[in-house]
Amino acid sequence: MPSEFELIARYFARPAKRAVLGVGDDAALLRAAAGAELAVSTDMLVSGTHFGSDAEPRALGHKALAVNLSDMAAMGARPRWALLSIALPRADARWLRGFSAGFLGLARAHQVDLIGGDTTRGPLNVCVTIIGDVPRGRALRRDRARSGDDVWVSGELGNAAIGLAHRQGNVRLKPAEARRCTRVLDRPTPRIALGTALRTIAHAAIDISDGLAADLGHICERSALAAEVWMQQLPRSRVLARLGAAAEPALIAGGDDYELCFTAAVARRADIAALSARLGLRLTRVGRMRRGRGVRLLGPDGPLDARDKRGYDHFG
Amino acid sequence: MPSEFELIARYFARPAKRAVLGVGDDAALLRAAAGAELAVSTDMLVSGTHFGSDAEPRALGHKALAVNLSDMAAMGARPRWALLSIALPRADARWLRGFSAGFLGLARAHQVDLIGGDTTRGPLNVCVTIIGDVPRGRALRRDRARSGDDVWVSGELGNAAIGLAHRQGNVRLKPAEARRCTRVLDRPTPRIALGTALRTIAHAAIDISDGLAADLGHICERSALAAEVWMQQLPRSRVLARLGAAAEPALIAGGDDYELCFTAAVARRADIAALSARLGLRLTRVGRMRRGRGVRLLGPDGPLDARDKRGYDHFG
Numbered sequence: 215m216p217s218e219f220e221l222i223a224r225y226f227a228r229p230a231k232r233a234v235l236g237v238g239d240d241a242a243l244l245r246a247a248a249g250a251e252l253a254v255s256t257d258m259l260v261s262g263t264h265f266g267s268d269a270e271p272r273a274l275g276h277k278a279l280a281v282n283l284s285d286m287a288a289m290g291a292r293p294r295w296a297l298l299s300i301a302l303p304r305a306d307a308r309w310l311r312g313f314s315a316g317f318l319g320l321a322r323a324h325q326v327d328l329i330g331g332d333t334t335r336g337p338l339n340v341c342v343t344i345i346g347d348v349p350r351g352r353a354l355r356r357d358r359a360r361s362g363d364d365v366w367v368s369g370e371l372g373n374a375a376i377g378l379a380h381r382q383g384n385v386r387l388k389p390a391e392a393r394r395c396t397r398v399l400d401r402p403t404p405r406i407a408l409g410t411a412l413r414t415i416a417h418a419a420i421d422i423s424d425g426l427a428a429d430l431g432h433i434c435e436r437s438a439l440a441a442e443v444w445m446q447q448l449p450r451s452r453v454l455a456r457l458g459a460a461a462e463p464a465l466i467a468g469g470d471d472y473e474l475c476f477t478a479a480v481a482r483r484a485d486i487a488a489l490s491a492r493l494g495l496r497l498t499r500v501g502r503m504r505r506g507r508g509v510r511l512l513g514p515d516g517p518l519d520a521r522d523k524r525g526y527d528h529f530g
Numbered sequence: 531m532p533s534e535f536e537l538i539a540r541y542f543a544r545p546a547k548r549a550v551l552g553v554g555d556d557a558a559l560l561r562a563a564a565g566a567e568l569a570v571s572t573d574m575l576v577s578g579t580h581f582g583s584d585a586e587p588r589a590l591g592h593k594a595l596a597v598n599l600s601d602m603a604a605m606g607a608r609p610r611w612a613l614l615s616i617a618l619p620r621a622d623a624r625w626l627r628g629f630s631a632g633f634l635g636l637a638r639a640h641q642v643d644l645i646g647g648d649t650t651r652g653p654l655n656v657c658v659t660i661i662g663d664v665p666r667g668r669a670l671r672r673d674r675a676r677s678g679d680d681v682w683v684s685g686e687l688g689n690a691a692i693g694l695a696h697r698q699g700n701v702r703l704k705p706a707e708a709r710r711c712t713r714v715l716d717r718p719t720p721r722i723a724l725g726t727a728l729r730t731i732a733h734a735a736i737d738i739s740d741g742l743a744a745d746l747g748h749i750c751e752r753s754a755l756a757a758e759v760w761m762q763q764l765p766r767s768r769v770l771a772r773l774g775a776a777a778e779p780a781l782i783a784g785g786d787d788y789e790l791c792f793t794a795a796v797a798r799r800a801d802i803a804a805l806s807a808r809l810g811l812r813l814t815r816v817g818r819m820r821r822g823r824g825v826r827l828l829g830p831d832g833p834l835d836a837r838d839k840r841g842y843d844h845f846g
């Protein structure tokens with residue numbers, strides 16, 4: 215007789231359309247497309263660290279996959295296959311129904327097959343591995359930025375951080391604003407179409423999960439370059455515009471928006487404008503890469519000082 | 531400044547020799563060999579469920595990878611790349627030194643690259659994803675057994691279960707016996723060389739992680755066949771031989787040995803004997819596949835009755 219946890223595993227079982235062999239053997243079997251490289255990434259989300267014990271299971275299922283899809287977007291990879299391991303204190307049917315609806319709904323939307331995983335008893339923990347493909351040599355890496363490149367970001371920054379601050383009682387939003395910001399926080403949209411389109415346009419890319427300053431800092435470090443960012447150019451929603459200077463830390467150090475930051479040659483500005491129009495997605499030029507080290511934030515009155523920057527770490 | 535958990539991540543960072551791009555970007559990049567399929571599997575090990583909170587970290591690091599390598603062996607795949615996610619209550623240098631030594635030591639022995647992962651704060655949880663390759667169409671699947679096939683097992687069965695029973699005070703072993711059995715429990719040997727050699731010999735295979743009866747049952751179910759197993763043929767160590775009938779449940783339902791169970795045509799017996807000699811590994815014919823459903827255990831006095839089988843579930 216199957217255990218309750220085997221029954222859970224079956225809850226997630228779906229035919230694998232794009233795999234040689236899906237769930238049910240010692241391993242799944244895949245074939246990479248000819249001329250493709252595989253991009254592989256994993257994320258672990260823990261109750262109490264990444265989400266509250268009262269997190270809505272459907273949103274959590276969505277987000278657990280979304281943050282992994284975002285890593286594929288940042289590589290210019292098309293996500294193909296996912297593995298999902300869950301530790302649960304007990305087999306809770308309501309929780310599982312919600313979680314699997316959120317996870318599998320987003321998987322279906324991106325034609326991602328769930329091909330394996332593990333289910334066990336333990337403190338709530340969700341570990342997802344995602345595998346995608348990208349034509350050889352076309353992946354968007356962090357170490358390929360060039361001096362003189364423009365720095366771009368997609369969408370708007372800081373909404374998720376402000377949504378979290380609202381939920382924690384640290385900022386007061388109007389109901390419509392709160393709905394919008396917490397939706398970005400709970401159900402981020404991985405920028406897959408943008409990532410694959412950028413393969414032939416961008417030099418380097420990263421997804422913004424720890425805040426623009428920190429994540430652009432990774433591009434700088436890996437590319438052995440500096441970046442300057444013009445604070446006034448940062449794309450902000452009406453909510454953040456209304457909050458003014460109080461929202462600046464969220465713009466610079468707010469994670470969880472899962473937008474992309476990328477660098478591209480100045481000569482590609484028209485291509486990027488056309489891409490923005492085609493995708494219906496705001497793409498904003500916010501700075502440039504130069505020789506040196508680290509990220510320099512330029513406000514209307516010149517560089518932000520170290521004290522300002524330290525304050526932003528609280529949003530990291 | 532890197533957080534303590536970023537420092538942990540660096541503890542595990544090693545150059546990826548067999549990947550296009552290893553740790554340090556949004557995803558790792560791999561190239562599959564021409565004509566290869568990729569085998570992918572994941573396992574989550576949780577403190578309090580799979581191991582005690584006092585588990586020796588080096589053994590735990592070894593075992594976390596070993597159980598995943600065993601899945602590769604059971605598919606006839608050669609393991610190539612691993613991802614390791616850890617949730618830890620706190621950054622404990624001693625624990626991490628031990629764990630990484632166990633994990634990376636075994637990875638090195640099998641030429642497996644650690645290409646990614648995640649480190650976070652939370653109740654102790656280790657999630658490993660393993661990726662291997664196997665020539666197209668050559669993977670050892672559970673659903674390919676044929677009626678009339680011999681059933682084989684590698685090594686000896688039940689040592690790990692007896693080691694666990696000893697540790698729990700349920701059986702009394704001599705010191706040398708205890709050392710031997712708990713070593714199998716704590717540091718199982720994944721049968722990689724056997725698995726790859728079986729690609730052209732076996733029809734179906736599985737690794738024995740839940741006990742022979744349960745795991746051979748999976749082959750039966752997926753191949754829509756029955757199996758009969760001759761209890762007296764089961765390969766037992768001197769310890770189990772000494773314990774006699776008391777050890778039978780460990781032979782049939784003891785997990786954690788991570789030996790392979792496979793089926794092959796009668797015509798391949800000589801090849802399997804030669805393989806056993808070449809690998810220096812005991813391979814024992816313990817039963818056969820036939821039409822029908824389920825696993826039938828045959829003792830010296832005929833089939834074991836349901837009461838006996840129920841007793842074995844405690845070892846599952």
